[in-house]
Amino acid sequence: MTDKPCKVCNFTRQKSYGVVALSIDELxxxxxQCLGFNxxxxxxxxxxxxGTVVEDQAYFLCLxxxxxxxxxxxxxxxxxxxRIDGGTAWMARDSVLLETDTVDSSSTVAPWxxxxxxxxxDLTSIILMSEADLQTLVDAPCPELASALGFQEKKAQELQETLQRVLDRREQExxxxxxxxxxLKTVEQENRQQEETSQPSQGGAGDVDVPDGMEVDSASGFMSRTLMVLKGKxxxxxxxxxxxxxxxxxxxxxxxxxxxGWDRARTSALLQACKAELTARLQQIQAVQSIRSNTQLRGSQQSSEKRKEEEGAEKPAQGGK
Incomplete structure (x- = not known):
């Protein structure tokens, strides 16, 4: 292992120092020492x-x-x-705001x-990035991203396309x-209905829960994540x-x-693509249901044939008596 260059600051971010550490304990x-703690x-x-807590040595080395x-x-x-009143302030201990005369330059830097x-x-740090971070890089202006990375614009564009494919693959999965x-839920419901045929079905099958952390845009009626995906590249x-x-x-x-907020041609193209995708998925669901129906039919036929064989075997035995 080699020493890792790091930066440390206190909770107000007023003090920041560069250090070199081999482990989390050394950091x-x-x-x-740098920040004046005992x-x-x-x-x-x-x-x-x-604010992610770093306690694991292996995770520290991956950063x-x-x-x-x-x-x-x-x-x-x-x-x-x-940012407060044109200056920079941080939430401090006991909800006290500590104001400074200088503006933190990081607050004006784009997230990407x-x-x-x-x-x-370190290019390998990409494996630690969340999907939100990857989407931020995909949406970044390509010329500016190329300049920040020291890449040619074509290479930066290829990187964004690769990241988009990664996001698409994760979404498809x-x-x-x-x-x-x-x-599986449909199979479970059908099995329950067969076992409890005397009881009426209960529960709102048409109710849809909004996933935690997803907000619905009141103007459009779509969830915020859905709007973000619709406007994707x-x-x-x-x-x-x-x-x-x-x-x-x-x-x-x-x-x-x-x-x-698009023009008619672009919106029409998106809806055509959505219709085609929806049709393909419905066909997949129908295919799965057809396979299951055929499986149940074969099982029923086999059970019927088995009963007939058992009845045929019982009749000669009864005649012998």
Whole structure:
């Protein structure tokens, strides 16, 4: 293992230092010295940008060089930097705001720029990025991204296309999982109905729960994630759920023009793609149902033949008596 260059700051972000550490314990020790903590103070190390607690040595080693950490004592908590009244302020201990005369330059930097700097330092850091981070890089202006990475614009465009394919593949995997879960749920419901034929079915089959963390846009009626996917760069129809596709198709071209703010030609092309994708998925569901029906029919026929064979075997035995 080699020493890793890092940055450390206190919870107000007023003090920031560069250190070199071989382990998370060494980072704590050097951070205490730089930030004026006592050597006996118990400190927690978190990522400065999102507050993720870093305690595992393996995770520490996976982080890219020059990652910025924040050291917190027992009474301090992480909070994001906030702009207030033209200056910079941070939520501090006991809800006290500490104001400074200088503006934190990081608050004016586009989110994709910091991600691009991470990639520039260590390209393998991309495996630690969330889907939201990947989408931020995909949506970044290609010429500016190329400049930040030190790439040619064509290479930056290829990187964005690759990231988009990764996002599309993950979305397709999720949709396949949802389809399988839907099939298993249908089988379970049918089996329950067969076992409890005397009881009326209960429960709102048409009710749809909004996933945690998803907000519905009151103006359009779509979830915020759905709108983000619709406005994506590559094949948004493949990344929508079947319910979302049905909703888009049902709205029609004119309504979707207003929702997306696009022209008629672009909106029509999107709806045609959504209709084609919806048709393909419905065909998949019908195929699965057909396979299941054929399987049940064969099982019923085999059971009937087996009963006939058993009855035929019983009759000669009874005649012998």
């Amino acid at each position: 704590k020790e050097k951070g205490r 050597s006996s103070d118990s400190v927690t190390v978190v990522l400065e940008n999102d 890219p060089s020059n990652t910025k950490f924040m050291l917190l004592n027992d009474k301090e908590t992480w909070s994001p930097p906030c 720029y910091e991600l691009a700097q991470q990639l520039k330092q 999720r949709q396949s999982k949802e389809l399988l879960q839907l099939y 590559t094949s948004p129809e493949t990344r929508l759920s079947t319910g979302d596709l049905q909703m888009v198709v049902a709205r029609g071209v004119e309504a979707m023009e207003q929702v997306l």
